[in-house]
Amino acid sequence: MQVAHAMWMYSFAWTQKASCVSIPVSQSSLRMGEVFNAYGRRSAEYVQTLGSMESTHAEDRQLVSRWGRQINGPIIDVGCGPGHWTDFLNSQGCDVRGIDPTEEFIASARRRFPDCRFDLGSVESLRADSTMGILAWYSLIHHDPAGLDAALQKCSAALAPGGSFLVGFFTAPAHAPFAHAVTTAYFWPLNELVSRIERVGFTTVEVHERHDASSRPHGAIVAQRSESGAFAETRKAAGFPAASSSG
Ligand SMILES: C[S@@+](CC[C@H](N)C(=O)[O-])C[C@H]1O[C@@H](n2cnc3c(N)ncnc32)[C@H](O)[C@@H]1O
Numbered sequence: 001m002q003v004a005h006a007m008w009m010y011s012f013a014w015t016q017k018a019s020c021v022s023i024p025v026s027q028s029s030l031r032m033g034e035v036f037n038a039y040g041r042r043s044a045e046y047v048q049t050l051g052s053m054e055s056t057h058a059e060d061r062q063l064v065s066r067w068g069r070q071i072n073g074p075i076i077d078v079g080c081g082p083g084h085w086t087d088f089l090n091s092q093g094c095d096v097r098g099i100d101p102t103e104e105f106i107a108s109a110r111r112r113f114p115d116c117r118f119d120l121g122s123v124e125s126l127r128a129d130s131t132m133g134i135l136a137w138y139s140l141i142h143h144d145p146a147g148l149d150a151a152l153q154k155c156s157a158a159l160a161p162g163g164s165f166l167v168g169f170f171t172a173p174a175h176a177p178f179a180h181a182v183t184t185a186y187f188w189p190l191n192e193l194v195s196r197i198e199r200v201g202f203t204t205v206e207v208h209e210r211h212d213a214s215s216r217p218h219g220a221i222v223a224q225r226s227e228s229g230a231f232a233e234t235r236k237a238a239g240f241p242a243a244s245s246s247g
Contacts, residue, residue, distance in 0.1 A: 079139020
């Protein structure tokens with residue numbers, strides 16, 4: 001499984017810097033539609049190769065488990081894809097559901113993990129104050145800078161006070177798009193992503209970085225929704241009313 005995983009996920013070798021592509025900075029729902037369609041076309045292959053916990057890193061399982069078990073309330077696995085992280089959190093006793101905009105993933109996840117709840121949805125469709133935890137494990141990697149800021153605002157506003165956010169992503173010294181096996185994705189320098197996350201009302205709790213030869217550099221950030229004045233601005237920018245509401 002590890003070999004298949006490496007071949008599929010890294011078929012555009014990390015060392016091939018020439019695989020970086022240049023695309024316009026402006027993002028649109030059209031582009032997001034392309035992302036969902038691209039995943040739909042390769043969903044069966046993705047599920048088979050990357051859709052189980054055996055294909056994940058032990059350190060990530062420890063982090064996600066530790067993070068999930070300290071959350072006192074519902075968790076949304078945003079961009080759950082095959083649903084294996086949702087099932088994993090469920091097995092740890094968490095109150096979790098998975099959402100994904102790719103219909104093929106949701107249909108497959110419902111079949112494979114009947115004990116878990118999966119709904120069609122995207123980060124853009126999150127509702128205000130609807131959850132205590134958001135896992136975004138490699139699901140924001142296709143957002144360009146403007147799209148990412150909007151997605152982070154949605155995550156911040158969707159969390160109830162004290163809620164926690166865990167994001168996993170590809171990291172690199174400089175921000176850059178690259179030819180991911182499914183569709184264009186982005187590397188984010190750890191510090192830059194921390195800044196963007198803090199700008200939308202989060203306080204950083206943990207940062208993690210991992211470099212190994214067989215895969216692209218990995219980053220993870222745990223952040224808590226703060227109660228600072230920045231939050232009111234974030235709610236407004238995310239299109240939610242000023243007061244707590246189901247949106
Ligand atoms: C690299 S996969 C990660 C899937 C899963 N979290 C995992 O770790 O295997 C990216 C996922 O993000 C989803 N996705 C893409 N755009 C999204 C959006 N705007 N909101 C939520 N999920 C999105 C895709 O459908 C896909 O399932």
